[in-house]
Amino acid sequence: MPHARPFYHRETSGIRVTVRPLFLPDQSDAAQRRFVFAYFVRLENVGHLSAKLLTRRWLIHDDNGEETEVVGDGVIGEQPLIEAGGVHEYNSFCVLKGGSGWMEGHYHFVRPDGGSFDAIIPRFYLSSVADAGPVH
16 A cells, blocks of 8 residues: 655745655566656645746656756646635656655746746655655
């Protein structure tokens, strides 16, 4: 059965990013060096101005020493406009070659007035062992 890790939070410019990673043992194969993790993201606008998510940048660190950067438009094919008090949620996954690692990054947002900012995605830990990794 999959086990959940802690929630990780970070607020930047009125956007609160919450991430909850989850190891998926039924989709993983240690003998093949394939460790699959889902992660659930909640973007909450706790500020007073709407913000539109344009791009994302992820840094993925595998415990075997590999570093991967993923840059792209939106999230899962969307560029959501998050109104003040609004929420956007989605989930995705990553595959590591080792049983643990971490991810972090940022989302680039624009405001209706043309201002822009990067909302920080907090570093969160991926572990195929239920009791491994720091708690945040």
